[in-house]
Amino acid sequence: MMVKEIERAGIDVVHVANMTAVSKSIGANRILKAYSIPAAMADLNATPAIQRQQRYNLMSRALEILNTDIKEQTVFE
Amino acid sequence: MKKVIMYLNQFYGGVGGEEKADYEPELVEGTVGPSIALSEMLEEGKVIYTIICGDGYMASHTEAALDKIGELLEGVEFDLLAAGPAFMSGRYGVSCAEVCNYIHKRYQKPTVTCMYEENPGRELCQQDKDMYIVKGHNNGAGMRKDLKQMTNLSDKLMKGEEILWAEKEGYFPRGFRWQIVLPEERTSAKRAVDMLKKKIAGEDYHTELPISVEEKIPIAPPRDGAKSRVAFVSTGGLVPIDNPDHIPSASSTRFGRYDLSGQTVLKPGEWKSVHGGYDQSYANEEPMLAMPLDALRRLEKEGKIGYLHPWFYTTTGNQTNRVNSVRMAKEIVEYLKADNVDVVIFGSA
Numbered sequence: 156m157m158v159k160e161i162e163r164a165g166i167d168v169v170h171v172a173n174m175t176a177v178s179k180s181i182g183a184n185r186i187l188k189a190y191s192i193p194a195a196m197a198d199l200n201a202t203p204a205i206q207r208q209q210r211y212n213l214m215s216r217a218l219e220i221l222n223t224d225i226k227e228q229t230v231f232e
Numbered sequence: 233m234k235k236v237i238m239y240l241n242q243f244y245g246g247v248g249g250e251e252k253a254d255y256e257p258e259l260v261e262g263t264v265g266p267s268i269a270l271s272e273m274l275e276e277g278k279v280i281y282t283i284i285c286g287d288g289y290m291a292s293h294t295e296a297a298l299d300k301i302g303e304l305l306e307g308v309e310f311d312l313l314a315a316g317p318a319f320m321s322g323r324y325g326v327s328c329a330e331v332c333n334y335i336h337k338r339y340q341k342p343t344v345t346c347m348y349e350e351n352p353g354r355e356l357c358q359q360d361k362d363m364y365i366v367k368g369h370n371n372g373a374g375m376r377k378d379l380k381q382m383t384n385l386s387d388k389l390m391k392g393e394e395i396l397w398a399e400k401e402g403y404f405p406r407g408f409r410w411q412i413v414l415p416e417e418r419t420s421a422k423r424a425v426d427m428l429k430k431k432i433a434g435e436d437y438h439t440e441l442p443i444s445v446e447e448k449i450p451i452a453p454p455r456d457g458a459k460s461r462v463a464f465v466s467t468g469g470l471v472p473i474d475n476p477d478h479i480p481s482a483s484s485t486r487f488g489r490y491d492l493s494g495q496t497v498l499k500p501g502e503w504k505s506v507h508g509g510y511d512q513s514y515a516n517e518e519p520m521l522a523m524p525l526d527a528l529r530r531l532e533k534e535g536k537i538g539y540l541h542p543w544f545y546t547t548t549g550n551q552t553n554r555v556n557s558v559r560m561a562k563e564i565v566e567y568l569k570a571d572n573v574d575v576v577i578f579g580s581a
Contacts, residue, residue, distance in 0.1 A: 156554050156557035156558055156561070157465070157467065157557050157558075157560060157561040157564075157578070158561075158578050159449055159561075160557070160558050160561030160562060160565070161465070161561050161564070161565055161568075161576050161578070162449040162452070163449050164562075164565040164568075164569070165574075166565065166568060166569075166573060166574055166575065166576050167452040167455055167460075167574060167575045167576070168575075168576045168577075168578050169575075169576075169577050169578065170578045170580065171577060171578065171579045171580065172578075172579075172580040173291060173292060173580070173581070174291050174322070174323070174326060174352075174580075176326070176356055177322065177326060177352040177355075177356070178580070180352060180355035180356060181352065181355075182447075182448055182449060183578075184449065184451045184452070185451075189579070189580070191288070191292045192253075192288050192291055192292060192323070192509075192510045192581050193253075193288065193510040193511045193512070193513075193514045193515065193521075193581070194514045194515065194518075194521040194522075195468060195521065195522060195579050195580065195581060196520065196521050196522065196523075196524040196527075196579065197520075197521055197524075199514045199521065203518070206518065206520075206521070207526060207527075210520060210524035210526065210527040211524075211526075211527040211530055211531070213524065213527070214524055214527040214528055214531055214577065215527075215531065215536065217577050218457035218531065218536055218537070221454070221455050221456075221457055221460075221575060222454045222455060222456055222457065223454055224453070224454045225451055226451070227451070228448075228451075
């Protein structure tokens with residue numbers, strides 16, 4: 156609900172979420188699959204160094220998605 | 233005597249709380265927790281097996297979880313699946329919906345689940361002839377009543393009785409239309425005039441043809457992050473260690489706004505998660521699993537993010553209702569607009 160409301164205000168949103176089906180049903184347009192519920196931004200079993208890289212890759216991916224032309228609600232894995 | 237299978241999450245299945253959210257599907261012979269009560273209330277059948285699965289496992293490994301349930305049910309004969317009630321728990325509601333969809337597709341058996349109207353699982357349950365979501369309460373205090381409603385509908389299904397319309401039976405409308413003769417003679421003309429009279433008198437009236445108003449927000453064109461002003465907003469429940477704004481663990485009505493100027497990392501011990509819907513220990517050990525500040529700073533430094541808004545906005549997405557979500561988002565938008573932010577990366581648990 157918050158994502159949709161922020162988009163309604165004219166601010167573009169990339170929604171990083173684990174439950175992408177929920178995100179889609181609520182109405183997010185650009186959706187990026189997160190790692191898990193308790194640890195959205197990296198694999199909780201990975202080493203700190205790998206997690207750091209995963210976070211960076213995930214946020215880089217979010218920026219790519221922001222810059223991707225889509226015609227309908229899209230989930231990026 | 234008909235045979236019922238019941239699906240429960242790890243909590244109601246008695247396995248454990250959040251620390252057991254990754255629990256893989258298990259088939260228990262007979263009844264556990266709510267399936268004991270359901271089985272006792274049923275007239276037409278008994279619960280013969282209870283499936284228990286962690287909400288986190290179902291959410292993160294849906295396909296594997298459903299495959300496992302399929303394996304566990306190999307050779308098991310049953311007549312109906314009951315799932316939940318899931319109340320306002322988003323993950324549990326989604327799990328119930330996934331399991332109902334899977335069971336109905338694979339075995340063509342009727343499914344009955346139950347959840348609160350704002351549960352996101354509602355939207356995910358397929359709308360098929362034999363699939364019902366009973367209107368449930370928003371927390372466990374309504375367990376007994378919810379189970380009773382599930383029982384009534386399940387008994388009717390197993391008896392092969394006619395299931396009447398949604399309002400009459402207490403399930404959420406599924407959008408099917410069919411012809412029936414009403415018990416008392418009230419033609420559509422009479423009903424329409426009654427409705428009109430009520431409308432003129434300023435009384436409550438209910439349309440028989442509700443029109444869905446769920447609107448889509450137009451998709452924004454591509455945007456270059458390097459030329460954007462970016463903010464990070466989260467419903468993951470991450471707050472400063474002393475939780476100065478008293479952000480609640482569930483049903484949040486407020487958000488926190490924290491200045492990260494000059495900071496490049498979030499340090500363990502200075503932040504914690506208050507989210508009551510997942511195991512917080514990972515985020516407590518490494519707050520950047522919820523808010524990736526180091527990555528955002530690095531992208532800002534590399535010029536891939538034009539400008540990073542210095543404030544971090546955070547609340548708890550756990551069981552937070554629509555009204556409060558919309559209001560908090562509007563309040564956050566005011567802050568963002570004041571700094572000409574044009575992009576939000578939004579992190580959810």
